[in-house]
Amino acid sequence: MFSKKQISYLKDTLETMGFSGEDINIELENLIYHIDNLPEKIILYRILKADSKKDIDIEEIGSHFSPNKEDLLSSHYYVTGIGEGTFLVTVEANKGQIDFFETIYNNILYPNKEEVILKDKGRGVKIKSIKKIKGT
DSSP: OOOHHHHHHHHHHHHHTTOOTHHHHHHHHHHHHHHHTSOSEEEEEEEEEESSGGGSOSSSOOSEEBSOHHHHHHHOOOEEEOSSEEEEEEEEEEGGGBOHHHHHHHHHHSTTTOOEEBGGGGTTOEEEEEEEOTTO
C-alpha cells in the first residue's frame, strides 16, 4: 500500500507526536487497518462557507471530509470558504477516491478529527446534498 519512504515518514511523524518504540508500529498498524476496512462506498461530510449554494464549486468540492456528521456539526473543526452562509455538504465517495497516505498522516497530526482526505479536491464524488445550516 505504501512505499518504504512513506512508512518511514509516517513513523517519524508518530514519533514527533509522542509515540515511541513498538507503540509507533502498533499505532501505524491500527491506522492502516482502519483505512483498509472502510466500506467500498462511504458517506462523508464537509462544512463550507458561501454566500449561497450556487457559489459552491461542486466540481472541486474539496479534500477534507468527516465520516461523522454529528461530530463535525458539534465541533466545526474545519469550516472553509468565504461567505455569510454555512453549508453542510454530504457526498458519497468510492474507496478509490480516498488518499490513504494523507488520511493517515492527517489522523496522526489531528487524532480527534478522524478526517478522510479525498484525492483530486474531491472531483468525481457523488454529491448527495448541500444544505444550509440553520442560523447562518
